[in-house]
Amino acid sequence: MILSMNTQTIFVGLVIGLLVYYVIKRMRYRLPPGPWCIPLIGHYNVYTAADLHRKVYEISKDYGPVVRLSFGPVMVIVLNDIQVALEALIKKKTDFAGRPKMKSGDAFSGGGKDIAMSNYSPTWKFHRRIAGKALRHYLQGDLLEQMIQDNMNKFLDKMAQEKEPFSFKYYSNLMVFHQIYTICFGEKRCVDDQEVKTILQLDEELNDHVAKGFLEDIIPYMDTIYPSHNWQAFVKKMDQIIDYTRGKFKQHVDTFDPGVNRDFIDSMLIARQEAENEGDEAVLEKLDDIYLIHTVVDIFFAGLDTTRFTMDWFMYFMTSFPEIQSKCHEEIDREVGSEHPSMKHRNKLPYLEACMFETMRLGAAVGLGIAHMSICDSQIGGYDIPKDTMVIINHWALHHDPKYWKDPEKFDPHRYLDENGKMKPARPDSWLPFSAGRRVCLGETLAKPEILLMCANLLKRFDIRLPEGVKPNLEHHIWGNGIELPSEYKIVVQERNGQ
Ligand code: HEM
Known part of the structure; x- marks a missing residue:
C-alpha cells in the first residue's frame, strides 16, 4: 500500500513537473497566435481535414499570416502570406532549412537517406548537389526535347484513335510517367507496358494513403504498438516501390560502364566512381547503395506526381476556356509552324508559358509543399519560433491571396504578360509553386521546359474540347494533404494537321 502510494505520488509529481517545465519553457517564447484547442489532442478537425490548406487559410483571416496549430501534441506553424514565407525561406534560409522527423517520411526515405525528407546536413547538401548536376544533364543539347518527342508521339497517336470521349488524365499520367522513367532508368517502355501501369497504380494508392494522413506521424510509438490499416498498407506499398528501384539500381551496377551515361542512376554511379578514383572515403560513405536508391525514389516521385497533376490541370483549363486555347493555337502556329516544338521555341511562346504559370498557381499540385523545420531558435x-518546430508554407493560400491577385479564382494568363504580350521579367510577388531558398524544388529548371514542351506538343497537334453539350465542372476534387485536382472530365480531340 505504502509502496503503491509512493509510486502514485512519484508519477503524479512527475506529470506535474513535466507540465510546469513545458509551460515555463513555452513562456520564454512569444509564440504566434492560433485558436484554442484541447491539449495533446490539438486541432483535430483541422489536421484530419482533406481541405487542411483552405481551413488554415480561413483561420489566418482571424489570427494573422503566421498561425500556430497543434497536430496532436506537435506544434506546427503555418505561413499564409508571401512576406512571412519569404522571411523564412530567403531571409532566414538556413534557420528553416530542416525537415521534421516523421514516421511517414522515414518510411519513404529509409530514415532520411534521401534529399526531400532528410534534415539539413552536409550529407543532404552533397546529395542535392550530385542529383542537381545529374538532372542538369537533361537540359544539355536536344536531350530533353528528343525524349519528350519520342514519349509523346506514341501517346498522341493513341489519343488520335479515340472514337469516344476519353479521360485525358489516363494519357497524361502515362506520358509523364514514361518521361520520368526514361530519366531515371534510361529504358523506353512500350505504350501498353503492364509494368508501367502497375507502378502507376501503386503510386495512386500511395497518394491515397498519404492524403488520408497518418496518426503515426503524431502519436509516438503508434506504428509499433497499434498501427492503423492505412499505415500498414502504406509501408507495404512503399517497400514494394523501394524493392523495385533496388532491382533497377542493381541492373545498372551490373552493367555499368563509366564512359557511358545512360540515365540518372548512371550519373550517380559516375559520381561514385570519381570519388573512388580519388580515394575520397568520406564522399564514398555518402554514396552507398541505400542513399543512392532513395535519391532515385525521390526524383522519381517528386517529378512524377507534381508534373502529372499540373498536366491534368492544364488540360482542364484549356477545355474550360476554349478562347484561351485558341490563342495558344495561334501562337504555336505562328512561332513553331511546321517544326516540332523544341527548346529554341521556349522564349517565343509567352502566352502558352503564361497559361502554364497560371495553371501552377490555381492547380494546387503541392498546396502545402513539404514541411520544413527550424534548426535553431x-x-x-x-x-518566436523555437528550434525543432515544424513550419509549413501554405502555397495554396499564397496563390489565392486577394492582396496580390485580383479575382484570385479567375484563370487569367495576362497576369504574367506585359503590354507587348511578353512575359514580365519578374514573377508576380505571391507566385511560389516551387518554393524558394535552400529547399527550393530541385526539379524546377527541368519541370518548366518539360511541361511547356508537353503542352506545346499537345496543342500543336490537337484541338481539344469537352464533349458536345458538356459544361466545365467547376468543382475541385480535394484529395488531401493540400492537393486539389480537377473533378473527373472527359475530352474529345480533333487533329489540326491542316494548320
Ligand atoms: C510542376 C512541377 C513541380 C512542382 C510544382 C514542384 C514543387 C516542389 C515543392 C513545393 C517542393 C518543396 C520545397 C520546399 O521544401 O520548400 C519541391 C521539392 C522537391 N522537388 Fe519539386 N516540384 C515539381 C517538379 C519536380 C521535378 C520534375 C523533380 C525532379 C525531377 C522535382 C524534385 C524535387 C526534389 C528532389 C525536392 C526536394 C528538395 C529538397 O528537399 O532539398 N520536383 N518541389
Whole structure:
C-alpha cells in the first residue's frame, strides 16, 4: 500500500513537473497566435481535414499570416502570406532549412537517406548537389526535347484513335510517367507496358494513403504498438516501390560502364566512381547503395506526381476556356509552324508559358509543399519560433491571396504578360509553386521546359474540347494533404494537321 502510494505520488509529481517545465519553457517564447484547442489532442478537425490548406487559410483571416496549430501534441506553424514565407525561406534560409522527423517520411526515405525528407546536413547538401548536376544533364543539347518527342508521339497517336470521349488524365499520367522513367532508368517502355501501369497504380494508392494522413506521424510509438490499416498498407506499398528501384539500381551496377551515361542512376554511379578514383572515403560513405536508391525514389516521385497533376490541370483549363486555347493555337502556329516544338521555341511562346504559370498557381499540385523545420531558435513575422518546430508554407493560400491577385479564382494568363504580350521579367510577388531558398524544388529548371514542351506538343497537334453539350465542372476534387485536382472530365480531340 505504502509502496503503491509512493509510486502514485512519484508519477503524479512527475506529470506535474513535466507540465510546469513545458509551460515555463513555452513562456520564454512569444509564440504566434492560433485558436484554442484541447491539449495533446490539438486541432483535430483541422489536421484530419482533406481541405487542411483552405481551413488554415480561413483561420489566418482571424489570427494573422503566421498561425500556430497543434497536430496532436506537435506544434506546427503555418505561413499564409508571401512576406512571412519569404522571411523564412530567403531571409532566414538556413534557420528553416530542416525537415521534421516523421514516421511517414522515414518510411519513404529509409530514415532520411534521401534529399526531400532528410534534415539539413552536409550529407543532404552533397546529395542535392550530385542529383542537381545529374538532372542538369537533361537540359544539355536536344536531350530533353528528343525524349519528350519520342514519349509523346506514341501517346498522341493513341489519343488520335479515340472514337469516344476519353479521360485525358489516363494519357497524361502515362506520358509523364514514361518521361520520368526514361530519366531515371534510361529504358523506353512500350505504350501498353503492364509494368508501367502497375507502378502507376501503386503510386495512386500511395497518394491515397498519404492524403488520408497518418496518426503515426503524431502519436509516438503508434506504428509499433497499434498501427492503423492505412499505415500498414502504406509501408507495404512503399517497400514494394523501394524493392523495385533496388532491382533497377542493381541492373545498372551490373552493367555499368563509366564512359557511358545512360540515365540518372548512371550519373550517380559516375559520381561514385570519381570519388573512388580519388580515394575520397568520406564522399564514398555518402554514396552507398541505400542513399543512392532513395535519391532515385525521390526524383522519381517528386517529378512524377507534381508534373502529372499540373498536366491534368492544364488540360482542364484549356477545355474550360476554349478562347484561351485558341490563342495558344495561334501562337504555336505562328512561332513553331511546321517544326516540332523544341527548346529554341521556349522564349517565343509567352502566352502558352503564361497559361502554364497560371495553371501552377490555381492547380494546387503541392498546396502545402513539404514541411520544413527550424534548426535553431528563430523568428518569423515578429514571433518566436523555437528550434525543432515544424513550419509549413501554405502555397495554396499564397496563390489565392486577394492582396496580390485580383479575382484570385479567375484563370487569367495576362497576369504574367506585359503590354507587348511578353512575359514580365519578374514573377508576380505571391507566385511560389516551387518554393524558394535552400529547399527550393530541385526539379524546377527541368519541370518548366518539360511541361511547356508537353503542352506545346499537345496543342500543336490537337484541338481539344469537352464533349458536345458538356459544361466545365467547376468543382475541385480535394484529395488531401493540400492537393486539389480537377473533378473527373472527359475530352474529345480533333487533329489540326491542316494548320
Ligand atoms: C510542376 C512541377 C513541380 C512542382 C510544382 C514542384 C514543387 C516542389 C515543392 C513545393 C517542393 C518543396 C520545397 C520546399 O521544401 O520548400 C519541391 C521539392 C522537391 N522537388 Fe519539386 N516540384 C515539381 C517538379 C519536380 C521535378 C520534375 C523533380 C525532379 C525531377 C522535382 C524534385 C524535387 C526534389 C528532389 C525536392 C526536394 C528538395 C529538397 O528537399 O532539398 N520536383 N518541389
